[in-house]
Amino acid sequence: MTLLNPTWTALLYLAAAACFILALKGLNSPRTARRGNLIGAFGALLAVVTVFVSVKLDNIPWILGAIAVGAGVAAPVARRVQMTQMPQLVALFNGVGGGAAALVAFLELSHTEDAWVRLAIVFTLLVGAVSFAGSAVTFAKLQGLMTTRPVTFPGLPVLMALVLIAAIAAGAVVVVGGSPGWGIVLLILGLGAGVLLVLPVGGADVPIVISLLNAFTGLAVAASGLVLGNVLLVVAGTLVGASGTILTRAMAAAMGRSVAGIMFGAFKGGSTAGSTVVSERPVRSSSAEDVAVLLGYAQRVIIVPGYGLAVAQGQHTAAELALALEARGIEVDFAIHPVAGRMPGHMNVLLAEANVPYESLKEMSDINSEFKTTDVALVVGANDVVNPAAKTTSGSPIYGMPILEVADARQVVFLKRSMRPGFAGIENELLHEPQTTLLFGDAKDSLTKVLGAVKAL
Amino acid sequence: MDGMSLLTITVLAVFVGFEVVSKVSSTLHTPLMSGANAIHGIILVGAIIVAGQAGDPWVLAIALLAVVLATANLVGGFVVTDRMLEMFRGRQRPPSNPGVAGESGSVEPAKKERRQ
Numbered sequence: 001m002t003l004l005n006p007t008w009t010a011l012l013y014l015a016a017a018a019c020f021i022l023a024l025k026g027l028n029s030p031r032t033a034r035r036g037n038l039i040g041a042f043g044a045l046l047a048v049v050t051v052f053v054s055v056k057l058d059n060i061p062w063i064l065g066a067i068a069v070g071a072g073v074a075a076p077v078a079r080r081v082q083m084t085q086m087p088q089l090v091a092l093f094n095g096v097g098g099g100a101a102a103l104v105a106f107l108e109l110s111h112t113e114d115a116w117v118r119l120a121i122v123f124t125l126l127v128g129a130v131s132f133a134g135s136a137v138t139f140a141k142l143q144g145l146m147t148t149r150p151v152t153f154p155g156l157p158v159l160m161a162l163v164l165i166a167a168i169a170a171g172a173v174v175v176v177g178g179s180p181g182w183g184i185v186l187l188i189l190g191l192g193a194g195v196l197l198v199l200p201v202g203g204a205d206v207p208i209v210i211s212l213l214n215a216f217t218g219l220a221v222a223a224s225g226l227v228l229g230n231v232l233l234v235v236a237g238t239l240v241g242a243s244g245t246i247l248t249r250a251m252a253a254a255m256g257r258s259v260a261g262i263m264f265g266a267f268k269g270g271s272t273a274g275s276t277v278v279s280e281r282p283v284r285s286s287s288a289e290d291v292a293v294l295l296g297y298a299q300r301v302i303i304v305p306g307y308g309l310a311v312a313q314g315q316h317t318a319a320e321l322a323l324a325l326e327a328r329g330i331e332v333d334f335a336i337h338p339v340a341g342r343m344p345g346h347m348n349v350l351l352a353e354a355n356v357p358y359e360s361l362k363e364m365s366d367i368n369s370e371f372k373t374t375d376v377a378l379v380v381g382a383n384d385v386v387n388p389a390a391k392t393t394s395g396s397p398i399y400g401m402p403i404l405e406v407a408d409a410r411q412v413v414f415l416k417r418s419m420r421p422g423f424a425g426i427e428n429e430l431l432h433e434p435q436t437t438l439l440f441g442d443a444k445d446s447l448t449k450v451l452g453a454v455k456a457l
Numbered sequence: 458m459d460g461m462s463l464l465t466i467t468v469l470a471v472f473v474g475f476e477v478v479s480k481v482s483s484t485l486h487t488p489l490m491s492g493a494n495a496i497h498g499i500i501l502v503g504a505i506i507v508a509g510q511a512g513d514p515w516v517l518a519i520a521l522l523a524v525v526l527a528t529a530n531l532v533g534g535f536v537v538t539d540r541m542l543e544m545f546r547g548r549q550r551p552p553s554n555p556g557v558a559g560e561s562g563s564v565e566p567a568k569k570e571r572r573q
Contacts, residue, residue: 020496024477027489034542037492041535044499051502057509059517066508066521067501070528078536083544086487089537094494097530103523104503107516116460214494221497222470226463228503234463235470240497242474247481247490254483338483345486352544363482 009054012046013232019043020236024243030358047232083353084313087343088142091210094217095135101220102128102187108227109183115175120226122171125183128220129190130197131213137198138213141206150202160196163189197263205262207343208251212259215244254338254402283419283431285438288446291378291413292453294437295321298375298411300331302367304404308381308417310341310350314444318380319354321451328454333360335367335377335404337385368405377409381416381443387428412436415446488541495534501527 004012019039026036057063074093081089105124112118140146167189174182201209218240225233252259295301305318322332334351341347348361362370371377379386382404390401406412407430414431416438430436439446481489504527508520 016499020499021473021477023492023496024474024489027485027492028477028481030485030542030545033485033488033545034539037488037495037535037538037542040492040496041539044496044501044531044535047499047502048505051505055506055509057505059508059511062517062521063505063508063524066524067528070525071532073525074529074533075536078533078540081537083541086491086537086541089533090491090494093498093530093533093537096526097494097497097500097534100504100523100527100530101497101500103519103526104500104507107507107511107520107523211490214490214497218493218497221500221503222467224500224503226467228506229463230503230506231463231466233499233503234467236496236499238467238470239474239477240493242471243478243493244490246475246478247486247493250481250483251486336484338486343487343490344483345488348484349487349541349544352541358484358545361484363484 004050004054006054009050010231012050012054013230016043016047016050016232017235019046020239024239082313083350084310085143086349087207087210087346088139091135091138091142091213094210094214095132095139098128098131098135098213098217098220100128101217101224102132102190104224105220105227106180106183106187108224109174109180112227113177115177117227118175118177120223121183122174122186124220124223124227125174125186126167126171126190126193127216127223129187130194131216131220133191133194134198134209134213134216135194137195138206138210141198148202148206151199156196156200160193163193163196167193200264201262205257207346208248208257208259208262210343211244211248211251212263215241215248218242218244251339251344254344257401283438284434284436285440288439288449289453291437291439291450292457294376294411294413295325295330295378295450296328296454296457298330300370300374301325301376301378302333302335302362302371302374302406302409304335304337304340304377304379304382304386304406305347305351306337306340306380306382306385308415308443310346310381312381312443312445314380314442314447315350315354317444317447317451319351319356321447321454322356322360324451324454328457333362333367333370335364335371335406336361337364337382337404338402340382340385364402364404371405371408374409376411376413377406379406379412379414380447383416383428386430388430389428406430407433410435414438415443415450416440417442488538488545491534491538491541495531495538498527498529498531498534501531503527 020043023036023040026032102125105121109121141148170182170186170189174186198209218237222234222237222241225237248259325332336347338344351361352358384398386404386406388407390398390403393399412435504523508524511517511520
């Protein structure tokens with residue numbers, strides 16, 4: 001069907017692009033975020049309807065069938081996924097988007113002789129394939145299908161360099177007019193580069209890689225827009241590429257790390273793998289009942305949730321504990337470090353799921369001054385984000401990372417699995433301070449016991 | 458559209474992209490990443506164009522695979538973002554569970570009395 005003339009088509013695409021900008025803008029505030037996302041979805045629907053009525057298309061039943069299959073698989077998965085598994089789902093959706101961009105570029109290869117367009121095709125093929133393979137490895141790491149520790153082997157940097165050189169060479173052949181067979185070579189090299197890029201990244205750095213690959217896919221989509229001469233793809237892809245880059249930097253900055261350090265740290269041997277050395281120094285450990293007394297007779301409690309809470313899926317119990325304490329007239333807030341959980345902002349989502357109102361979720365900069373007037377800081381499954389070494393020990397790997405100042409509270413209670421150091425592999429002096437009490441065990445089990453004891457007070 | 462116009466649009470889009478996310482609080486970093494992820498699913502438009510112009514069955518098959526993948530990215534991305542954001546609710550909004558609403562409603566005044 002070609003119901004629309006080019007002017008109307010361009011106007012509708014412009015409207016869709018405006019919707020995407022409004023969507024990103026809406027995500028600035030919790031109040032407007034959901035509406036923003038719906039505006040984005042509306043823009044996408046508008047764009048898809050526009051393409052059906054503006055371009056002469058064959059195979060329409062097939063296309064509609066393929067859309068039904070894609071939507072029929074993705075929507076139920078997205079509806080049902082556990083919120084703790086959401087990072088890997090985002091990685092998966094990102095990967096298939098990159099794969100789609102690479103396939104589109106590959107099919108356009110036989111349609112053009114223009115060297116600039118071919119350059120854009122090479123870029124889309126490579127970046128799309130890197131994003132697809134990198135996201136697949138990221139998914140496997142987060143889903144527990146493979147180790148989350150950095151995977152390195154001697155010669156990895158050399159292999160990576162060889163793959164990149166081969167990719168540039170194959171790309172050059174394609175640009176000067178090589179056959180589509182070279183496009184397949186390029187795809188395979190891109191897939192290899194994606195795997196090699198993500199393998200050496202470990203542990204809590206994986207989410208930053210998802211964000212980086214998200215930006216990559218955006219760039220691949222923008223380049224495919226140049227290939228097809230489609231302005232909407234150029235604008236939407238560039239928006240995602242630019243915002244994804246900023247977001248990746250913000251996430252890395254919140255952890256006191258550089259993006260280059262995360263991507264290439266393991267190459268240089270500066271691996272971020274956590275140490276497994278168990279500290280022998282004495283600490284004060286205590287029972288759930290003692291912790292309940294500390295909490296139950298406080299005036300003000302701040303709960304600091306971390307990665308351990310997310311892993312133990314203890315967010316509902318934490319929310320119940322907060323309710324139980326509030327019922328006793330205690331002021332309770334949650335202090336959220338920017339990188340708590342598995343992704344920046346992930347903890348907010350987990351606690352929101354457990355019906356904690358977002359007014360109770362305080363950002364680091366807002367709540368740090370309030371620890372001084374706090375009776376008990378309850379640290380659940382967090383370590384590095386409250387480690388004073390980030391401020392005091394200039395040689396420490398986390399030196400310079402902003403932390404939650406729980407040491408200012410009158411009492412600090414750590415719910416910890418063991419004395420093993422956190423992800424950064426450095427000891428936390430705070431554990432040995434006189435005001436600190438430890439309760440060992442799985443975060444959810446410990447919270448359940450403390451909750452029971454508080455209710456029994 | 459000529460190359461210069463596309464380049465102009467690209468550069469301006471870069472600045473808009475930087476600008477719209479520069480002030481986002483870390484609270485919303487994850488939904489923002491997920492929302493941006495959904496937006497690049499718009500590659501579906503490109504996949505539809507390629508599939509609609511395919512003559513060869515192999516080309517059509519690859520293009521349809523791209524349509525399936527792009528749709529998964531687009532639809533799944535917006536749905537999962539909406540699910541995340543659905544959970545960000547304030548105190549004033551009525552919670553989905555009426556039992557919880559009654560409980561927190563009665564807690565609020567009691568809490569203030571005890572503090573005085």
